[in-house]
Amino acid sequence: MSVTDELLANNARYAESFQGPLPLPPAKQVAVVACMDARINVYGVLGLNEGEAHVIRNAGGVVTEDEIRSLAISQRLLGTKEIILIHHTDCGMLTFTDDGFKQSILEDVGVKPSWAAEAFPDLDDDVRQSVARIKNSPFIPVKDSVRGFVFDVATGKLNEVG
Template identity: 50%
Template structure:
């Protein structure tokens, strides 16, 4: 069973290794950065960005999408642990692209007898989802004003990263006004 296997690995030295790896590290991330990405078990974010322990807050959920709980974590990350930059990485071939919010809600209603109060944040195009999440973070009142947000779509086959840019709706107006 999976539980037993994991606990066996902990006993076999995982606990000691983790303790050694954490030794001397400060609580605030050294690179003052938070990274939001998908829980997909194929994505090794530490390898991807050459990250070490103690450098970045890594937030993971289904899709790597901005939810109320992500805002909660980012606000604590910034206000209590001095991070500033936020990196969003969503990916092609994501499970969140395999259903729609309505379908999943309908499915749950059928199987469980009630609909969830939360949304799945399902998306067809990860680029659109990243853009939406970046825009949301840029306008979040709880994040510090100097927050910098960059968003990317990871190709799950080639592991190429493609940056996503938000077109600021007000950007053209200030030029003419």
């Protein structure tokens, strides 16, 4: 049995006690942008219930064009007003460089990605960079509550980046 099949069996159990449907717009009017890291259970970390917040995630929790797209849709069409950014300690993005990663792909398959891998050497600096990209975008209308945090994978605690 594949892992996917195992998780589908979990889903059948989840559906047995599921109560739905909830409304489409997030009840708490907040959007979270977090790293894809397996150790960050965003609903657990923030004490969120189903239906309360948009959750956007990618490698690093960085803000690229696709996060601007998602945040623009979140705020303009679905009414969110606050943004929470979450990076975390022991992040894989600290362990390589864009140049090295892209060179390894070139050597492996003969094609070099035209995109940035978005590796970063410093967590706090990259949280600030992600905040700056949001503040700099003309497509995100509400920017008065954009706050960035580093999740500590040892303690479970969010520490704010000033």
